[in-house]
Amino acid sequence: MKRFWATIKKEFLVLVRDWAGLGLIFLMPAVLVLVMTLIQDASFRKLDETKITLLYLDEDLDSLGSHVKTGLLEADYFEVVTEVDGKILTEKEILSQVAAGNYQIGIRIPSGSTDAIRLRGQQMVQQTILGIEAPPSDSSGQARILIYYDPAMKNSFRLTVRNALENFTSKIEAGIMFKALSDEMAQYLPEPPAPMTGAGSSISYEEIYATDTHTEIIPNSVQHNVPAWTIFAMFFIIIPLTGNLIKERESGLAMRLMTMPGNQFQSLGAKVFIYTIVGMSQFALMLILGKELLPLFNLPPLILGPEKTALILMALTTTLAATGYSVLVGTIARTHDQAAVFGMVSVIILAAIGGIWVPVFMMPNLMQAASQVSPLNWSLDGFYQILLRGGGIREVAENAGALFLFFAVTLTLAVAISTKSRRA
Amino acid sequence: MIPTPAIEINHLAKTYRGADEPALDGISLTVPEGEIFGLLGPNGAGKTTTINILCGILQPSGGNIRILGKDSIREHDAIKHIIGVVPQDIALYPSLTARENLKFIGSMYGLSGKNLADRVDECLHVFGLTKFGGRMVGKYSGGMKRRVNLIAGILHQPRILFLDEPTVGIDVQSRTVIIEYLKKLNEDGTTIIYTSHYMEEAELLCSSIAIIDRGKIITQGRPASMVGSQPGFTNLESIFLQLTGRKLRDY
Numbered sequence: 001m002k003r004f005w006a007t008i009k010k011e012f013l014v015l016v017r018d019w020a021g022l023g024l025i026f027l028m029p030a031v032l033v034l035v036m037t038l039i040q041d042a043s044f045r046k047l048d049e050t051k052i053t054l055l056y057l058d059e060d061l062d063s064l065g066s067h068v069k070t071g072l073l074e075a076d077y078f079e080v081v082t083e084v085d086g087k088i089l090t091e092k093e094i095l096s097q098v099a100a101g102n103y104q105i106g107i108r109i110p111s112g113s114t115d116a117i118r119l120r121g122q123q124m125v126q127q128t129i130l131g132i133e134a135p136p137s138d139s140s141g142q143a144r145i146l147i148y149y150d151p152a153m154k155n156s157f158r159l160t161v162r163n164a165l166e167n168f169t170s171k172i173e174a175g176i177m178f179k180a181l182s183d184e185m186a187q188y189l190p191e192p193p194a195p196m197t198g199a200g201s202s203i204s205y206e207e208i209y210a211t212d213t214h215t216e217i218i219p220n221s222v223q224h225n226v227p228a229w230t231i232f233a234m235f236f237i238i239i240p241l242t243g244n245l246i247k248e249r250e251s252g253l254a255m256r257l258m259t260m261p262g263n264q265f266q267s268l269g270a271k272v273f274i275y276t277i278v279g280m281s282q283f284a285l286m287l288i289l290g291k292e293l294l295p296l297f298n299l300p301p302l303i304l305g306p307e308k309t310a311l312i313l314m315a316l317t318t319t320l321a322a323t324g325y326s327v328l329v330g331t332i333a334r335t336h337d338q339a340a341v342f343g344m345v346s347v348i349i350l351a352a353i354g355g356i357w358v359p360v361f362m363m364p365n366l367m368q369a370a371s372q373v374s375p376l377n378w379s380l381d382g383f384y385q386i387l388l389r390g391g392g393i394r395e396v397a398e399n400a401g402a403l404f405l406f407f408a409v410t411l412t413l414a415v416a417i418s419t420k421s422r423r424a
Numbered sequence: 425m426i427p428t429p430a431i432e433i434n435h436l437a438k439t440y441r442g443a444d445e446p447a448l449d450g451i452s453l454t455v456p457e458g459e460i461f462g463l464l465g466p467n468g469a470g471k472t473t474t475i476n477i478l479c480g481i482l483q484p485s486g487g488n489i490r491i492l493g494k495d496s497i498r499e500h501d502a503i504k505h506i507i508g509v510v511p512q513d514i515a516l517y518p519s520l521t522a523r524e525n526l527k528f529i530g531s532m533y534g535l536s537g538k539n540l541a542d543r544v545d546e547c548l549h550v551f552g553l554t555k556f557g558g559r560m561v562g563k564y565s566g567g568m569k570r571r572v573n574l575i576a577g578i579l580h581q582p583r584i585l586f587l588d589e590p591t592v593g594i595d596v597q598s599r600t601v602i603i604e605y606l607k608k609l610n611e612d613g614t615t616i617i618y619t620s621h622y623m624e625e626a627e628l629l630c631s632s633i634a635i636i637d638r639g640k641i642i643t644q645g646r647p648a649s650m651v652g653s654q655p656g657f658t659n660l661e662s663i664f665l666q667l668t669g670r671k672l673r674d675y
Contacts, residue, residue, distance in 0.1 A: 002531060002534075002536060003531060003532050003534075006527075006528055006531030006532060007528075007532075009528070010517065010520070010524070010528040013517075013519070013520055013524060014517055014519055014520065017519040017520075017560075018519065251513055251514065251515055251516070251518075252511045252512070252513030252514070252515035253515045253516070253517065255476070255479075255481050255509075255511055255513075255515065256509060256511060256515035256529075256576070257532075258479075258480065258481050259479045259480060259481060259504060259507065259509040260504060260529065260532040260533065261501070261504045261505055261532055261533060261534070262532055
């Protein structure tokens with residue numbers, strides 16, 4: 001046991017004097033979590049929590065044009081720009097500004113759009129009461145709203161804006177239509193009817209996050225990103241740990257260790273011990289960052305929920321899996337470069353297929369199947385069980401078990417490969 | 425009663441995976457206790473392979489070894505306590521001080537507390553490193569590193585010490601200190617197995633030598649009796665060149 005503690009002390013000293021490695025282990029994850037959470041925060045917020053700046057050109061100069069503008073201004077999530085550099089917008093200016101990427105969206109209401117809606121209302125009444133067929137309409141007779149998009153805009157964002165606009169303008173259209181119908185019908189009735197107004201929606205929507213447990217947790221960018229990027233960072237111990245193993249081999253230290261009392265499990269065990277503490281420290285640091293630092297950047301604080309033991313279990317098995325994988329890569333790789341490149345790229349691939357960047361449910365079927373082989377996915381799923389679904393130890397037992405098994409298999413393989421190389 | 429030899433090698437063979445030629449082709453050697461035994465040979469002759477097998481770093485393809493009567497494979501754990509190894513590389517942690525390196529290595533051999541601290545201080549003193557014990561090894565000169573590398577092999581006072589090119593690439597002063605210390609260590613009873621490219625050094629230090637080439641022992645004996653035994657055998661270097669040839673050995 002004394003040898004084990006001596007090896008742990010040695011590993012600790014080697015680690016704490018490796019400033020670059022420490023930066024990679026602690027500073028890089030902190031920056032990563034902060035930056036990624038801030039970047040991805042907008043996509044997790046509701047539309048009305050963000051501001052979309054758009055160019056607006058009203059050529060209609062009637063009800064539709066003015067109502068759309070008023071609606072856009074009243075809605076909290078649009079910032080309406082009607083002039084650029086003191087000049088009133090034109091169709092050409094909108095096009096060039098959006099094409100240049102200065103603005104992501106431009107909206108133009110062509111002249112006669114309100115008239116087109118009114119005409120449609122009149123035709124509907126005439127068709128209903130007098131049986132007069134409406135003349136076949138072409139697109140030139142339709143009310144139109146032209147939306148210009150920056151080609152660099154993400155499709156999902158474009159659809160979000162379009163849906164919001166459609167939802168919003170349909171109410172305005174209904175209002176104009178009701179007014180037109182009301183006016184038209186008044187001509188055919190002996191007594192003028194009470195003015196028709198657009199009725200409020202008869203359907204209301206209520207959003208409920210489905211969990212089996214009562215939880216205070218609200219899914220947001222922090223709840224998603226902190227565990228995701230923490231897992232990613234925990235696997236990045238592959239760089240210092242493989243570096244440590246290869247340095248020992250290249251310097252002849254590994255050989256010296258083989259000639260000294262003690263065994264390989266003791267030597268590797270000390271590395272696993274130290275790097276497990278490192279992983280748990282990384283995790284603790286990320287939790288503190290999520291709870292204390294992120295709110296300073298106008299982000300919601302990380303809510304851990306009541307299942308702290310389950311969180312510790314997941315953190316422990318994740319760090320063990322990362323350590324086992326690093327030891328295996330460090331054993332197989334012949335040089336620093338091999339270990340660094342393979343280690344980094346493999347972790348990035350495992351993170352990508354594991355759902356760290358893009359949720360697994362959004363991936364094509366093939367990649368969804370592939371995600372099942374990534375230990376980062378097992379870990380992420382476990383953390384989501386706790387941090388988003390309010391799960392506990394029972395819910396994450398399978399994930400934690402898989403991660404521990406991965407650790408045991410990778411470590412055993414590393415020892416087997418190392419032993420085999422002595423017989424080579 | 426015949427004393428147990430320090431090392432007994434019988435038909436030792438080693439062929440690396442994928443290699444056409446064996447690195448060791450059935451060598452047999454006996455080294456009595458108390459010797460300074462030089463294993464000499466050109467590059468790729470099989471010296472380091474022999475030392476690595478003797479130290480338990482590599483496993484042989486055939487043959488057997490007994491170290492102080494113990495089987496090198498079956499009793500490897502027991503052998504670890506009675507041998508010391510000074511590898512050709514500076515096998516030390518550069519970010520640790522000399523004292524931290526030596527304390528770690530001493531702990532692995534079961535030394536602890538005051539005994540360990542005293543032994544580390546004693547060795548650092550002998551090799552003129554007391555003043556620099558708290559400096560990181562990575563900041564040492566080549567000669568200082570070699571001296572700490574040697575201390576790491578003798579800290580636990582092994583009965584047999586293996587040295588693989590212990591003086592390569594160092595200044596004359598450091599080499600002299602190392603050679604003098606090895607002589608003293610041998611006088612105190614430690615058996616030394618030593619490989620080197622420095623023939624003059626081997627001639628000066630070794631009580632017996634073996635010249636190995638292409639995995640085979642081509643001659644062995646006491647340097648003094650070998651020199652002058654045949655025409656042209658004027659010193660160890662001339663014997664070496666006559667037996668192994670002048671052709672460059674790149675492998």
